[in-house]
Amino acid sequence: MKETGYSPEELGKQIGLSGMTLRRWMKKRGQTPIPAVYVPAIREACFRLVSEGRLNPAKEEVQDLLVSGLPPADFSAAISNLGLDTDFGTDRTLSGDRILTGLVQIGAQSKKQADVEKNSGKVFSFKEMGKDWAERISSLWTIIHSDTLTLPEKFIAYGALFYLLTPIDFIPDTIPFLGLADDFAVLGLAAAYYVRHIHPRNDNISI
Numbered sequence: 001m002k003e004t005g006y007s008p009e010e011l012g013k014q015i016g017l018s019g020m021t022l023r024r025w026m027k028k029r030g031q032t033p034i035p036a037v038y039v040p041a042i043r044e045a046c047f048r049l050v051s052e053g054r055l056n057p058a059k060e061e062v063q064d065l066l067v068s069g070l071p072p073a074d075f076s077a078a079i080s081n082l083g084l085d086t087d088f089g090t091d092r093t094l095s096g097d098r099i100l101t102g103l104v105q106i107g108a109q110s111k112k113q114a115d116v117e118k119n120s121g122k123v124f125s126f127k128e129m130g131k132d133w134a135e136r137i138s139s140l141w142t143i144i145h146s147d148t149l150t151l152p153e154k155f156i157a158y159g160a161l162f163y164l165l166t167p168i169d170f171i172p173d174t175i176p177f178l179g180l181a182d183d184f185a186v187l188g189l190a191a192a193y194y195v196r197h198i199h200p201r202n203d204n205i206s207i
Contacts, residue, residue, distance in 0.1 A: 004054045014045040062185070081166060083109050099189055103159030108152075112162045116144070119165055126164060129184075136187040137161070143194055153198065160190035 001011050001022075008026070009019030017038065025034060034042070046062060049055035055062060079088055084105050088098075106112055116123065123141065127134035143149065143157040164183045 003056065004049060011045075014048065015041050017041075082106050082163070083112065096189055099186065100156060100193060103156045103163070103186070103190060105159070106162055107155030107158030107160075113144075113158050115165060116158055116161045122165060123161055126183075133184065133187070136184075136191045137164075139191045139194065140187065143198070149198065156190050156193055160186050 001008065004011065006014070007019065008022040012019045012022050015022075015038070046055055079086065082102070082105075084102055088102055088105075120141075123137060127137055140157040140161055144154045144161070146154070163186050
């Protein structure tokens with residue numbers, strides 16, 4: 001409700017619950033967990049709100065929902081495909097720092113770097129998803145082709161672009177819209193990292 005500005009009644013309609021129920025949960029916040037039977041409906045509503053631009057997919061809480069909704073077998077397949085440590089995300093929740101660490105692991109693999117380079121056409125095709133997509137992709141592409149950055153400094157950008165390319169990630173890309181919500185969030189997280197850590201000390205990099 002804080003992120004969307006919805007009242008309990010408005011958010012309740014999205015989930016299929018009464019505003020009174022949400023108000024009751026708010027009073028008990030931090031004391032008891034939300035009944036598990038309602039979690040799938042809450043997750044689906046959050047995905048829908050992301051698609052409508054009312055909820056930021058880069059938020060850690062939204063990322064936690066995306067990952068927690070994935071079947072264990074699919075999660076394990078994503079870990080293997082991305083070349084991450086087997087214990088990555090064992091608690092099924094991923095903070096922003098943990099995701100960045102994962103992107104470093106992905107981007108450090110020379111094969112993943114090569115896949116990004118040889119699939120520039122596919123990478124650029126995602127720019128058609130919208131202005132924000134185009135800006136994030138262009139920023140990261142600029143990073144990996146910078147002459148002033150070291151290869152290790154480019155690992156996060158390589159990792160994010162490979163994550164975009166591969167269909168086997170934490171949310172399968174075959175799921176309409178939802179399969180791209182995590183890709184969009186990962187691109188944003190990576191781009192924001194370079195804005196904070198690279199651009200201030202290197203005016204030659206345009207992000």
